[in-house]
Amino acid sequence: MTENVESAVRTICQAYGYDRTRMMDIVRAVQEKLGCVSGPAMEAIARATGTHRVDVESVVSFYAFFTERPKGKVVIRLCNDVIDRMQGADAVAQAFCDELGVRPGETTPDGAFTFEYTPCIGMCDQAPAALVNDVPVTSLSSDAARRIVRSLRADPDPRKLVSRLGDGNNAHPLVQSMVLNHIRKTGPVVLAEFVSGEALQKALAMTPAEVIRDMKTARLRGRGGAGFPTGIKWEFCRAAPGEKKFVICNADEGEPGTFKDRVILTERADLLFEGMTIAGYAIGAQAGILYLRGEYAYLRAYLEDVLNRRRSAGLLGRDILGKAGFHFDIRIQMGAGAYVCGEETALISSCEGLRGDPKNRPPFPAQKGYLGFPTVVNNVETFCCVSRIAEKGAGWFAQLGSKGSPGTKLLSISGDCRRPGVYEVPFGIPLKEFLEMAGAEDAAAVQVGGPSGQMIGPKDFGRTICYDDLATGGAIAVFGPGRDVLQIAQQYMEFFIEESCGYCTPCRVGNILLKERLERINCGKGLPTDLDYLQELGETVKAASRCGLGQTSPNPILTTLKNFRAAYEAKVRPDADGLMPSFDMRAAVAQAELIAGRASVHMEY
Amino acid sequence: MSQAFTFTIDGVEVRARPGQTILEAAEEAGVYIPRLCHMKGLIPYGSCRVCTVLVNGRPQAACTQPAAPGAVVESEVPRVREIRRSIIEMLFVEGNHFCMFCEKSGNCELQAMAYRLGITAPKYPYMFPKRDVDASHPEVLVDRNRCILCARCIRASRDVDGKNVFQFVGRGAHKRVGIDAPSNLGETKLEAADKAVAACPVGALLRKRVGYVVPVGRRLYDREPIGSDVAKGDGRTGKGG
Numbered sequence: 001m002t003e004n005v006e007s008a009v010r011t012i013c014q015a016y017g018y019d020r021t022r023m024m025d026i027v028r029a030v031q032e033k034l035g036c037v038s039g040p041a042m043e044a045i046a047r048a049t050g051t052h053r054v055d056v057e058s059v060v061s062f063y064a065f066f067t068e069r070p071k072g073k074v075v076i077r078l079c080n081d082v083i084d085r086m087q088g089a090d091a092v093a094q095a096f097c098d099e100l101g102v103r104p105g106e107t108t109p110d111g112a113f114t115f116e117y118t119p120c121i122g123m124c125d126q127a128p129a130a131l132v133n134d135v136p137v138t139s140l141s142s143d144a145a146r147r148i149v150r151s152l153r154a155d156p157d158p159r160k161l162v163s164r165l166g167d168g169n170n171a172h173p174l175v176q177s178m179v180l181n182h183i184r185k186t187g188p189v190v191l192a193e194f195v196s197g198e199a200l201q202k203a204l205a206m207t208p209a210e211v212i213r214d215m216k217t218a219r220l221r222g223r224g225g226a227g228f229p230t231g232i233k234w235e236f237c238r239a240a241p242g243e244k245k246f247v248i249c250n251a252d253e254g255e256p257g258t259f260k261d262r263v264i265l266t267e268r269a270d271l272l273f274e275g276m277t278i279a280g281y282a283i284g285a286q287a288g289i290l291y292l293r294g295e296y297a298y299l300r301a302y303l304e305d306v307l308n309r310r311r312s313a314g315l316l317g318r319d320i321l322g323k324a325g326f327h328f329d330i331r332i333q334m335g336a337g338a339y340v341c342g343e344e345t346a347l348i349s350s351c352e353g354l355r356g357d358p359k360n361r362p363p364f365p366a367q368k369g370y371l372g373f374p375t376v377v378n379n380v381e382t383f384c385c386v387s388r389i390a391e392k393g394a395g396w397f398a399q400l401g402s403k404g405s406p407g408t409k410l411l412s413i414s415g416d417c418r419r420p421g422v423y424e425v426p427f428g429i430p431l432k433e434f435l436e437m438a439g440a441e442d443a444a445a446v447q448v449g450g451p452s453g454q455m456i457g458p459k460d461f462g463r464t465i466c467y468d469d470l471a472t473g474g475a476i477a478v479f480g481p482g483r484d485v486l487q488i489a490q491q492y493m494e495f496f497i498e499e500s501c502g503y504c505t506p507c508r509v510g511n512i513l514l515k516e517r518l519e520r521i522n523c524g525k526g527l528p529t530d531l532d533y534l535q536e537l538g539e540t541v542k543a544a545s546r547c548g549l550g551q552t553s554p555n556p557i558l559t560t561l562k563n564f565r566a567a568y569e570a571k572v573r574p575d576a577d578g579l580m581p582s583f584d585m586r587a588a589v590a591q592a593e594l595i596a597g598r599a600s601v602h603m604e605y
Numbered sequence: 606m607s608q609a610f611t612f613t614i615d616g617v618e619v620r621a622r623p624g625q626t627i628l629e630a631a632e633e634a635g636v637y638i639p640r641l642c643h644m645k646g647l648i649p650y651g652s653c654r655v656c657t658v659l660v661n662g663r664p665q666a667a668c669t670q671p672a673a674p675g676a677v678v679e680s681e682v683p684r685v686r687e688i689r690r691s692i693i694e695m696l697f698v699e700g701n702h703f704c705m706f707c708e709k710s711g712n713c714e715l716q717a718m719a720y721r722l723g724i725t726a727p728k729y730p731y732m733f734p735k736r737d738v739d740a741s742h743p744e745v746l747v748d749r750n751r752c753i754l755c756a757r758c759i760r761a762s763r764d765v766d767g768k769n770v771f772q773f774v775g776r777g778a779h780k781r782v783g784i785d786a787p788s789n790l791g792e793t794k795l796e797a798a799d800k801a802v803a804a805c806p807v808g809a810l811l812r813k814r815v816g817y818v819v820p821v822g823r824r825l826y827d828r829e830p831i832g833s834d835v836a837k838g839d840g841r842t843g844k845g846g
Contacts (some may be wrong), residue, residue, distance in 0.1 A: 039787050054772040054785035061774040061783075338776070355773070360651050360669045502754070502773075502780035504652050509695035512778060513729050533728075540691045543664040544654045 006044045008033050013048035020049035021371065023059050023353030027066055028334060036070045062355040062501075064118065064337030065294045072107045072114035074152055078130040078140075081120040081256045082491045083414050083477055088141065089128035093117070095145035112156065113149070119339065119495050120256035121295040124414035124477070125182045125421050132158035134297040136179050169266045174302040181263050182421025185437065187408040188400065190384045191424045196270045197315055199391035203278045204323045211282040212238065215386065217394035219406045224250060224342075224379035225449060225473030226548070230386070233376060236366040237283045240374035245285035247276050248370060248377045250347055252293045254339040255450035256495060257475035260410035261380040263422045265292075265299050268384060269306045273330060275383030277316065278390050280328040283376055288330040291347050294337045303332060339499035343547050344377040346501065357503050358547035381410055381474070402428025405466035409474065413438045416480035431470060432461040440478040445485050445564065450475035451492035452552035454559040455485060485564045486571065490518050492556035500549060507550030510541035514557055525581040526572040535561055610674035614638075614658075615681055621672035628656055628667040631680075637832035638680050639689055639721065641696075641714055641806055642755035643668040648764060650756050653696070655718065657688050664688070686722065693719050694727035701733065701750035702807075708816030709808030711824025715753060716807075717831035736781075741791030744813050745802055749781055752809035758782065762801035770795045782809075 012029045016022040026045060031037050037045075042056040060066045078084075078093055093104060096115050100108055107114040123129035126138035135158040137148060148161055165171035166179045183191060203211050216231030237245060249272065253261040264272060276288045292300060307330055310316045318327045338356045340346045345359035348370050369375025378386075385407055389397045398406045405427035411434065414420040418439025425434060435443055447455050448465075449472035456463075456470075463469050479488060493515035502508040517534055520526050538554030538561075545551045561568060575581060589600045607623040614627075614636050621630035626649060631638050642653040651669035658667045659679040667680070679685060696702075696715060704710050736749040754773070759782065762770040770793045774783035786792035795801065797812050805811075821827070 043787075052769045052772070052785045053787075054769070054774070054783045057774050057783055058772045061779075062776045355776070360649070360666075362671060497777060500777040502775070502777040504654050505692050505695050505699075505754075506654055508754075508777060508780065509699045510691075512732070513695070513698075516730060536687075537691070540688050544657050544688050544692060546651060546654065546666070 005034065005038070005040050009041055009044035010048050013045065018049050019353075020051045020055075021353040023049070023051075023056070024063075024333065024336065024350060026353075027056070027060055028336065031066060035073075036067045038068060042068075058355050059353065062338065063294075063335075066336055070107075070111065072112050074112060074133060074156055074158060075114045075116070076130055076132050076148075077116055077118035077121070079119070079121045079123065079128065080117040081124060081127070081495075082488050083120075083124040083257060084127040084129065085491065086415065086479075086483070087127045091142050092128045092130075092140045092145045095142035096149065099146050099149040113152070118295075118337065119498060120254065120258075122253055122259040122262045122293075123179065124257050124259060125412065126180055127414065131295060132161060135159055135161060136177060136298055137161055138178055138180070169302065172302055174305050175266070175299060177298055179262075179266075179298075181267060183263060183267070184419050184421040185423040185425065187424030187426070189388045189397070189408045189424065190264060190268060190271070190381060190410055191422075192388075194268060194271045194274075194387070194391075196274060196310070196313065197321065199387040200274050200277055200315060201321055203281060203390040204321055204326065208238065208282045208284065211278060211390065214389055214394040215282075218385075218389045218397040220382070220385050220389060220397070221405070221467060222379055223381035223385065223409070223473070225255070225452075225471065227467045227471060230378060230382055233366055233378075234279065234282050236364070237374045237376045240367045242368075242372075242374040244287070244373045245283050246370045246373055246375040247279045247283065247285045247288040248344075248347065248351065248375055249276055249288065249290045249380060249383055250342065250344060250377055251296070251380050252291050252335050252342040252347055253296075253380070254293060254342045254499075255452060255473055255475050256492070257412065257414055257447065257450045257477040258473060259412045259414075260422050260474045262296060262299075263412075264380050264384060264410070265296065265303065269303055270310070271384045271387045272380055273306065273310055273383075274315070275378075275386035276330060277320065277328050278386050279376055279378065279383065281320075281323075281326055283374070285376070286327050286329070288328065289351055289370070290330060290332045291335060291341070291351060292332055293335045293341075297334060300332060300334065307332075338501075339495075340501045340547075340549050343549060346547070347377065348375065355501070357501050358549075360546075379473070401426045402464070402466050404468045409465060409472075411465070411472070411476050412474050413440070413476040413478065415478035416440060416443065416483070417478045425465070427466045428464050430462055430464050431456075434465065434476070435461065435478070438476075438478070442480060443478045444481040444483065445479040445488075447475070447477040447479070447488075448472050450477070451495060451556050452548070454555060455489070455563060456559070457563045460563070485560050485567055486518065486522055489556040489560045490515060490522055493518060493553075496549070496553035496556075500553070504544075504546040504550060506541045506544040507546070507553060510537060510545075510550070511553050513537060514541065514554055518557060520582050521568065521571050524571060524573075526568075527581065528569075528572050528574055530572060531561065531565075531568055534558075610672075612672055612674060612676040612678060614678045619672075625672050626668055627658060627660070627665070627670050627672045627676075627678055630672045631667065631678075632835055635836055636680070637835035638667045639718060639832065640668055641718060641753065642757065644757050644761075644804060644806075646765065646800075647757060647760045647804070650760065653692065653753065653755055655689050655692050657685060657692075659685060690722050690724055693722055693724055694729050696753045697724075697727045698729045698731045699734070700752060701736065707751065707808045708811060709751070711821050711827045712819075713808060713826070714806035714831060717826035720826070721830045721832060739784075739790045741789035742793075742795060743791070744797035745790065745795060746811045746813055747782075747784075747790055748809055748811065750809075751807045752782055753807055754780060754782070755806060757804040757806060758801040758810055761804040762795070762799065765800040768794050768799070768801070770799075770801060 129138040220230040341356040619634040640656040651666040656667040739747040
């Protein structure tokens with residue numbers, strides 16, 4: 001048995017050149033082969049790659065999709081995002097648990113099934129949804145859950161669960177998924193038709209400096225949410241000394257409520273890869289990495305095929321499109337269930353085969369990124385814009401959208417709306433107009449930019465979606481009049497607690513404390529002074545945290561405190577009797593009563 | 606090679622060389638910036654955030670942020686002090702810290718920092734986590750109840766001792782210091798004299814049988830507040846174990 005582990009691990013490590021910077025791939029492959037990454041497997045990996053057992057354990061224990069102990073042959077991961085729960089995920093979970101005879105997180109005694117929760121899997125427009133191993137199953141109900149389990153008992157191949165294929169490339173032989181694109185509105189930049197090679201041809205006719213100049217003239221800014229000017233980032237990277245340079249595409253779309261990259265990856269992969277290639281040309285890189293979130297593993301074979309087709313067509317590889325000396329290729333790096341890896345330096349750590357801990361800045365990735373080399377990291381949608389700018393010109397792009405925010409934006413909308421899905425809209429569109437487009441006229445609260453963004457109420461619906469007003473990476477979650485914004489905020493805090501890497505104190509501890517106090521308020525045991533406590537603690541976590549995760553994680557509380565203060569005030573009550581409502585006398589003395597064998601004399605209180 | 610420059614901390618002009626962090630430059634100038642995860646001789650890590658300062662109004666960790674010409678750094682101002690107090694209190698409630706019967710008391714940097722910042726009791730509720738103790742090693746005890754996840758043992762073992770005995774495992778609230786062995790510390794190459802052991806600022810890594818060689822009341826921080834060495838310019842920062 002141990003010898004089997006040793007030889008299986010060696011074979012896998014050999015395939016990756018015994019390179020410990022490929023630890024993510026090695027661990028994933030070992031788990032696929034052996035069912036888990038046990039202690040002996042970790043030791044074998046450490047021996048083969050010349051590292052330490054604890055360094056391997058460090059990686060395995062960081063990512064939600066890796067496991068040290070065996071799980072079921074079929075792992076059902078039900079998305080427990082706010083939107084999924086609004087649409088019945090709790091009942092679906094109950095059905096899975098009843099049918100399997102387990103509680104969440106448990107494996108059936110026969111080792112056939114594990115049922116667990118997972119945060120947003122990028123399917124909020126067809127919630128509730130789950131991943132059965134790599135296979136997404138969407139629009140679930142309790143009945144569907146029971147049917148799924150019965151079907152898997154008869155045939156454990158999750159691909160057999162897909163009886164009806166989705167639209168577009170979801171039906172492609174290499175995808176074969178029931179996922180629907182839900183493209184509700186196309187636009188001129190990302191979702192318009194695209195012929196591979198045209199943009200690249202035009203870019204290669206220019207000098208790299210001219211390509212960068214065009215990105216600056218187009219005033220392209222990052223589409224992931226932070227909005228950093230793309231041309232300036234590229235210029236830094238091009239100027240940075242380094243014998244190699246890298247282009248990384250951040251396809252770790254993990255912000256709850258965001259699923260627009262899923263649609264781009266499914267329908268516009270060529271546009272994306274072409275943008276990465278243009279970036280490679282502009283900064284002088286020979287290699288690119290697509291960091292694909294583990295939840296989108298079902299798209300991997302298709303994307304590899306697109307890459308192969310591009311290689312055959314001379315769009316990747318050596319002397320691309322006949323341009324002597326321009327060599328560039330792209331590999332896919334799979335993630336493994338860690339929201340923090342959407343932070344660009346954490347993403348680089350992960351690509352390097354490490355825990356997804358963000359890095360200290362400076363140095364910035366453009367100076368010292370992947371393996372210490374200058375690296376450009378851009379969002380999926382940003383690379384699509386790059387291709388289109390190269391194809392249609394900087395002037396054409398700059399006149400789209402609004403003055404400070406040229407171009408279009410892909411928005412993913414879900415929740416209490418009649419037409420959830422993906423919309424390509426010009427920047428500068430008033431939120432109200434967009435809500436009407438999506439059939440969300442009676443929205444009572446809208447989460448713009450996901451939980452790391454802001455929760456706003458109707459008085460702000462007249463504001464516009466752009467970098468200078470309502471900035472968003474693409475998530476718009478709609479909550480109707482009946483929803484409890486404080487419960488929603490609490491669920492989002494649970495998400496951040498789960499996803500904090502734990503590196504810095506304020507994020508690791510502060511988010512737990514924030515949630516504890518909000519939960520107390522939600523239970524009706526909050527004091528009016530708790531609102532100041534939340535405000536101060538939230539501001540401390542924002543100010544003192546090390547990366548973007550902690551700097552935005554208090555937003556569900558801080559923005560609801562600001563925009564839905566009445567909801568808080570309705571739940572807290574002053575301590576008229578001078579006692580803390582959160583102190584439960586009965587519970588506090590319960591154990592002593594048990595020992596004494598009689599009721600406490602205080603119990604008449 | 607490059608020119609030295611100046612910046613200010615709380616209005617006082619401080620000289621710095623290119624590449625120095627704010628904390629290092631401050632230290633040389635005899636200005637103490639509170640810190641826990643930072644230790645001289647180890648690669649700056651920036652995890653505890655106690656050394657948070659405002660740089661031109663923006664919060665930054667002084668231990669990792671490079672000093673910049675003309676920067677305006679604020680350290681002993683109410684907003685920053687409040688952030689530091691909050692972080693120290695978070696560390697107290699996150700673990701199980703019982704100073705009154707911890708043999709590190711008086712030499713503990715967490716305890717000393719709480720005294721320096723005037724904390725009498727945390728405003729946050731205790732979490733009372735269940736954490737384990739590993740007494741398998743003949744000379745060293747690991748008590749994770751008192752661990753503040755500063756990574757000093759990890760960095761010291763890897764970069765100074767060259768052993769890699771420790772590394773973080775798990776994430777978020779489940780993050781803890783793991784050891785390079787199948788089950789316990791006794792199986793590792795750790796020795797009592799390793800820098801990793803001395804690097805622990807709290808009572809999480811303790812040498813056995815020497816806990817009370819110096820009696821309580823006559824220990825490092827019993828005599829003077831943490832940071833006094835920096836203000837006096839003798840640079841003994843991080844001497845805690």
